Amino acid sequence: MGHEAGTRAVVLGGSIAGLFAARVLADAYDEVQIVDRDVLVGTKGPRRFCPQSHQANGLLARGVQIMEELFPGLTQELVDHSVPKGDLSGSCRWYAQGYRLKQQHGDLTTLGVVRPVFEYFVRERVQQIPNVVFVEQHDILGLATTADNSRVTGARVQARSESTEKVIEADLVVDATGRGSRTPVWLEQLGYAKPREERKKIDLVYVTQHFKLRPGADPFNGDVAINQIAHPAAPRGNVFFKVEGGRLELTTYGLLGDHPPTDQAGLYAWLKSLPAKDVYETLRYADPVDEPVAFRFPTTLRRHYQDLDRFPEGLLVTGDAITCFNPVYAQGMSVAALCAMTMRQHLHSGAAPVPQDYFRDLARDAIDAPWEMTNTVDLSFPGVKGERPLKVRFGNWFLKKVQIAATRDGTITAKYFKAAGLVARPETLMRPGFALRVLWKSMFGPSKQSRRPYVWQAPAGVEPVFADIDTDTDTPTDTPRAA
Numbered sequence: 001m002g003h004e005a006g007t008r009a010v011v012l013g014g015s016i017a018g019l020f021a022a023r024v025l026a027d028a029y030d031e032v033q034i035v036d037r038d039v040l041v042g043t044k045g046p047r048r049f050c051p052q053s054h055q056a057n058g059l060l061a062r063g064v065q066i067m068e069e070l071f072p073g074l075t076q077e078l079v080d081h082s083v084p085k086g087d088l089s090g091s092c093r094w095y096a097q098g099y100r101l102k103q104q105h106g107d108l109t110t111l112g113v114v115r116p117v118f119e120y121f122v123r124e125r126v127q128q129i130p131n132v133v134f135v136e137q138h139d140i141l142g143l144a145t146t147a148d149n150s151r152v153t154g155a156r157v158q159a160r161s162e163s164t165e166k167v168i169e170a171d172l173v174v175d176a177t178g179r180g181s182r183t184p185v186w187l188e189q190l191g192y193a194k195p196r197e198e199r200k201k202i203d204l205v206y207v208t209q210h211f212k213l214r215p216g217a218d219p220f221n222g223d224v225a226i227n228q229i230a231h232p233a234a235p236r237g238n239v240f241f242k243v244e245g246g247r248l249e250l251t252t253y254g255l256l257g258d259h260p261p262t263d264q265a266g267l268y269a270w271l272k273s274l275p276a277k278d279v280y281e282t283l284r285y286a287d288p289v290d291e292p293v294a295f296r297f298p299t300t301l302r303r304h305y306q307d308l309d310r311f312p313e314g315l316l317v318t319g320d321a322i323t324c325f326n327p328v329y330a331q332g333m334s335v336a337a338l339c340a341m342t343m344r345q346h347l348h349s350g351a352a353p354v355p356q357d358y359f360r361d362l363a364r365d366a367i368d369a370p371w372e373m374t375n376t377v378d379l380s381f382p383g384v385k386g387e388r389p390l391k392v393r394f395g396n397w398f399l400k401k402v403q404i405a406a407t408r409d410g411t412i413t414a415k416y417f418k419a420a421g422l423v424a425r426p427e428t429l430m431r432p433g434f435a436l437r438v439l440w441k442s443m444f445g446p447s448k449q450s451r452r453p454y455v456w457q458a459p460a461g462v463e464p465v466f467a468d469i470d471t472d473t474d475t476p477t478d479t480p481r482a483a
Helices: 016-025 061-070 074-080 115-127 183-189 264-272 277-283 332-345 355-378 390-406 410-420 426-430 432-442
Strands: 008-012 031-035 085-087 092-096 109-111 132-135 138-145 152-159 166-169 172-175 196-213 225-229 236-242 247-254 286-288 293-304 315-317
Touching: 008 016, 008 152, 008 166, 016 031, 016 061, 016 115, 016 172, 016 332, 061 074, 061 109, 061 332, 074 085, 074 109, 074 115, 115 132, 138 183, 152 172, 196 355, 225 277, 236 277, 247 264, 247 277, 264 277, 293 355, 315 355, 332 355, 355 390, 355 426, 390 410, 390 426, 390 432, 410 426, 410 432, 426 432
Parallel strands: 008 031, 008 172, 031 132, 092 225, 172 315
Antiparallel strands: 085 109, 138 152, 152 166, 196 247, 196 286, 196 293, 225 236, 236 247
C-alpha cells in the first residue's frame, strides 16, 4: 500500500493508544484521521468521555523510551513544563509487603505527569504531523466492508450535532476505543468468531485527589514518589507522586471490596491505616486543591485475537481494546506504546498489514509478558478466582523473596523495576546469578531499616493542615476542604 495510491488510515479513539497509533501510521499513509466523541484539540483537562482521566495514569520506563523515540525531545518539553523527572527505582520510595525497599538508580526514567497534561502534549505533537486530521465530536457507529465482509473499507460515524451517518473510507481502520471496544460484536455481525476473553474479577476501586505542599514542607526529601504495593495481608495501596506545577497527585486503592472512601475525613483515616506512614504524614502538610474522585475497575480483561483463524483485512485493534490490565500496575499506556511499535513493524513495507500476523506478534512482543506478570500477582490474593498452577504459585513465592531481598540490596530493587517497568522481560529475574542473590539476601528477612517508619520532621513555623487523627474516633480534627 504505497503513497501513490492516495491511502488513508482511520483511528477510532483519540486517547493515548490512538495517538501513538496515529504517529506510526502517519509514516505509511497519505492521511490519518483520528475519530473521537470528545473535543480533543486544545483540551488540557479531563475529558467527558474519558472518566479515568481524573485518576493517576503512570507511564513506565519502557513507555518513556518509546515516547521519546516517536516524539524526540518530548521528555524535555514536559520537564520544561515543570513535570518532575525521576528514576523508578532510585528516586521513588517503594513499599512492598509493608517494608521499604532499598533505593538505587537503574536508568529508569519516570515522569510525574497527570494524564490530561500528558495527553495534551502528545496530541500537540501529533497535530504537528501534516497528514493527521482530528475528526472530533463524532460517534462511532460501526464498520463499512466489502460485500462479502472479507475486508473493512471504512468506518461509519455520525457527528454528534447531526442526525445522519457517513462513511469515512479507509485502507486501514484501527480500533483504539478502549475497554468498551465493539470489535467483538462487529466481528460476530460480519460472520466471524469473537475472540476468546480472559477475565479476572479484582473488584478494585481507587480514589484520586490533588494536593499542594505548604511552603517549607517537603516530606518527599528529594524523592518524586511514595508508593506502596497492596498484598494479600493488606489489600490496600497507593501511588503518591509529585506532578507539574508543584502539586501532588495521590491515588489510593483497595481490592476485593476493601474500597477507599471519598469523604475527606474517611479518606485521611484510610490513608493512616496504610503501612507506609509517611504518606499520611506528608498529607498533614499538604492542602487539598480538589475533591476526592473514585473510579471502579471490576475486572481485568484480555481479548485473544491472536487465536482467531479468520479476521477481516483492513482492521487492527490496539491498546485497552485488546487488553485491560489491573491499573494499579500502570501498564496500560506503556503497553499501548508497545502496540504502536509492533504496528509500525507491520507497516514498513508499504503493504497492507496482515491482521493475524500483527496479532500474533502483538501477543508475543507487547502483551504476554506484562499480562502474565500482573495476572500472577493478582492471583496472589486468595479472593481472586482463577486457576493457580505450579508456575503461578512459584512465581508469587519468588516475587516475595525478591521484595524481601530488595529491602537489603538496591541492585535487586533496580533489577526488579527493570522488569516491572517493562524494560526487561520478567524471566530475567530468574537467571541463576540473580536468583541466587535473591535467595541469599532474603534468608535474613526484611532489613531492620525497612521496618522502621520513615521520619520527617517539619521545620519550625510549618504548621500541619489538620491535627493528627484521634485514634479513638479514627477521624481527623478540623478536616480541611479543597481550595
